[in-house]
Amino acid sequence: MTQFSLFDDNDHLIFPEGLLNYYPHFLSEAESIELLNRLIDNVPWKQSTLTIQDKVMLTPRLTAWYGDATHSYRLSDKSFEVNPWTESLFELKEKIENLTKFRFNSVLLNYYRDGNDSVAWHSDSEKELEKHPIASLSIGQARTFEFRHKKDHKRKYALTLGNGSLLIMKGDLQQNWDHRIPKSNKFMRPRINLTFRIIN
Numbered sequence: 001m002t003q004f005s006l007f008d009d010n011d012h013l014i015f016p017e018g019l020l021n022y023y024p025h026f027l028s029e030a031e032s033i034e035l036l037n038r039l040i041d042n043v044p045w046k047q048s049t050l051t052i053q054d055k056v057m058l059t060p061r062l063t064a065w066y067g068d069a070t071h072s073y074r075l076s077d078k079s080f081e082v083n084p085w086t087e088s089l090f091e092l093k094e095k096i097e098n099l100t101k102f103r104f105n106s107v108l109l110n111y112y113r114d115g116n117d118s119v120a121w122h123s124d125s126e127k128e129l130e131k132h133p134i135a136s137l138s139i140g141q142a143r144t145f146e147f148r149h150k151k152d153h154k155r156k157y158a159l160t161l162g163n164g165s166l167l168i169m170k171g172d173l174q175q176n177w178d179h180r181i182p183k184s185n186k187f188m189r190p191r192i193n194l195t196f197r198i199i200n
């Protein structure tokens with residue numbers, strides 16, 4: 001499968017392949033849109049809350065977890081409800097495992113309904129994730145994905161995650177870089193992102 005290198009306008013490699021790999025057409029356009037519509041209709045979406053400066057707010061996106069039934073899941077001392085794998089999510093997991101040779105035991109689904117939905121700067125560096133790779137599959141509306149160096153906020157890069165694309169994040173990426181999906185003022189159709197993970 002062709003792999004897209006992360007070169008900037010001057011042909012400089014932005015990230016080493018040890019940290020990021022990007023496959024723009026992991027799923028076909030048609031497969032992706034069919035999956036998007038099926039997930040929008042059938043996933044038991046939840047909107048969780050977050051507390052910022054003592055204010056409780058709704059997370060600006062909908063989420064759902066799926067994973068191995070034999071495993072109990074906690075992240076940062078919070079346990080969360082995990083749905084058992086559906087056949088189609090399990091098949092997707094196997095397809096990603098065949099390509100990457102990594103193994104995953106769970107997937108977090110994020111549903112961005114429009115340009116107002118987003119995910120704020122963060123890294124997926126909870127202790128339960130160790131330094132395992134994360135495979136991030138995007139379907140639907142292309143959205144901008146930004147990286148910012150934790151110690152130098154001027155070091156910032158953006159990448160468009162298109163319909164059917166797969167991004168592998170690995171190595172020390174989560175230790176040194178934060179990422180986010182910013183809100184957009186432009187009209188944005190629905191997008192779902194699936195991050196396949198290994199949680200210990």
Ligand SMILES: O=C(O)CCC(=O)C(=O)O
Pocket residue numbers: 108110119124136138145161179180181193195
């Ligand atoms: O929607 C995305 O592409 C990123 C989601 C994300 O960063 C996460 O779930 O941790």
Ligand SMILES: [Fe+2]
Pocket residue numbers: 122123124179
């Ligand atoms: Fe993340």
